[in-house]
Amino acid sequence: MSDDPLPPSSPTPAPGRPTVRTAAVIPAAGRGVRLGPGAPKALRALGGTPMLVHAVRAMADSRAVSLVVVVAPPDGAGEVKSLLDAHPLPERTDVLVVPGGESRQESVKLGLDALPEGYDIVLVHDAARPLVPVDTVDAVIEAVRDGALAVVPALPLADTVKQVEPAAAPGEPEPVVATPDRSRLRAVQTPQGFDRATLVRAHETVTDDVTDDASMVEQLGLTVVTVPGHEEAFKVTRPLDLVLAEAVLARRRLNDGF
Numbered sequence: 001m002s003d004d005p006l007p008p009s010s011p012t013p014a015p016g017r018p019t020v021r022t023a024a025v026i027p028a029a030g031r032g033v034r035l036g037p038g039a040p041k042a043l044r045a046l047g048g049t050p051m052l053v054h055a056v057r058a059m060a061d062s063r064a065v066s067l068v069v070v071v072a073p074p075d076g077a078g079e080v081k082s083l084l085d086a087h088p089l090p091e092r093t094d095v096l097v098v099p100g101g102e103s104r105q106e107s108v109k110l111g112l113d114a115l116p117e118g119y120d121i122v123l124v125h126d127a128a129r130p131l132v133p134v135d136t137v138d139a140v141i142e143a144v145r146d147g148a149l150a151v152v153p154a155l156p157l158a159d160t161v162k163q164v165e166p167a168a169a170p171g172e173p174e175p176v177v178a179t180p181d182r183s184r185l186r187a188v189q190t191p192q193g194f195d196r197a198t199l200v201r202a203h204e205t206v207t208d209d210v211t212d213d214a215s216m217v218e219q220l221g222l223t224v225v226t227v228p229g230h231e232e233a234f235k236v237t238r239p240l241d242l243v244l245a246e247a248v249l250a251r252r253r254l255n256d257g258f
Contacts, residue, residue, distance in 0.1 A: 022141055023067040023119040024059040024191060025111035028052050028127035029074065029100030042127035043083070044242070047249040051236060052080070053087045054130030054249075059123065059191065060093035061134040064141045068093060069114050070127075071100040071107040108213060109203045115196070121145065122199050124213045125191035131248055132191065132233035139227045140193035150217040151193040153229035154186035161185060188212065189229040198222065 028042035042052040052070065059065050072080035081097040089095060098114045100107035108124055115122065121144045123137070136153050143151040160182055164174040192214050194202075202216035210216055214224045236245050 020120040020145060021066055021118055022062075022064045022121040022123065023069060023115055024065050024123040024125055025069045025071065025108055025115075026052070026055055026059065026125050026127050027071045027100060027104050027107040027111065028055075028080065029071055029076075029104075029107045041236070043080075044236075046130055046236070046242070046245050047253070049087065050083060051130040051245075052127045053084065053089075055125060055127045055132075056084065056095060057089060058130065058132050058134070059125055059137065060090045060095075062137040062141065063092070064121075064138065065123070066093060067096065067115070067119065069096045069098060069111045071111040072097050074099045074101065103209070105203075105210060112200060112203060120196055122194050122196045123191035124194070124199075126235060128236045129190055129233050130236065131245060131252075132189070133230050136189075136228075136230045136233055137191055140191055143225060143227050144193045144195060148193075148225045149195045149198045149222050150214050150224040152212075152214045152224060152226050153189045153191070153233065154226040155189070155229040155231065157182050157185050157187055186226060187229070188214070188226075189233045189235075 042055070043050045045051075046054055056068050056070060059068050070080060070084065077097050077099045084095055084097065096114060098110055101110055111124075112122065121141060123140065125132070132153075140151045140153055161180050162176045163178040163180060164176050167174045190212075192212060194213065194217065198217060198220075199213060202213065202220055206216040206219050208219070210219075217224055232248055234241065234244070236242055
């Protein structure tokens with residue numbers, strides 16, 4: 001762990017607990033084609049504010065997070081920086097914008113490479129999960145502080161899941177080959193939290209195309225643990241998700257003055 005002092009805005013660690021600093025990496029270089037034509041998904045408006053801004057604020061709402069690295073489209077770092085500069089963010093949290101790569105995995109690696117020394121915990125958060133509550137963010141950080149190398153927020157599945165043989169052509173029926181035990185399955189969300197050295201090692205070692213960073217740590221043979229996720233940390237992927245996100249945001253503003 002780093003012996004560097006925390007910045008003044010960071011929370012004071014509990015007695016006997018080593019001082020650690022947390023940064024968040026938000027890959028936001030994808031176009032989000034499933035939301036239809038228009039701006040990249042992370043720049044779509046939610047309640048009049050780009051989803052990316054909501055996602056950055058969600059990380060910055062945690063007093064433990066003192067740096068957010070936003071990984072922008074390769075040719076759009078200037079646009080993203082201007083967009084973030086135009087929206088108020090907590091003063092205690094620094095924001096750094098870097099250009100991303102062709103894949104999510106490459107973009108996360110570029111975000112990791114941009115992190116200064118002295119950050120021991122790294123969160124990786126989807127820009128398309130703009131409404132994750134701060135309690136979920138803090139739970140992930142706390143689990144890493146307590147010694148976990150990799151932590152994911154997760155929810156039990158509400159639906160029965162079928163394993164199928166993929167169709168030979170789109171639209172053809174798919175034969176069911178198994179019904180996994182739903183009680184042992186979880187739907188995984190972000191932010192995912194990591195010991196920095198472990199995540200760096202995973203990105204240097206694993207070359208397979210993966211859908212999340214925790215699976216890279218799994219491929220190292222290390223343990224990934226879960227903490228309870230939250231139903232409002234859903235991913236905005238399709239137009240109906242955007243409608244739901246607008247409803248959640250409207251309720252928050254009504255009830256909490258969000």
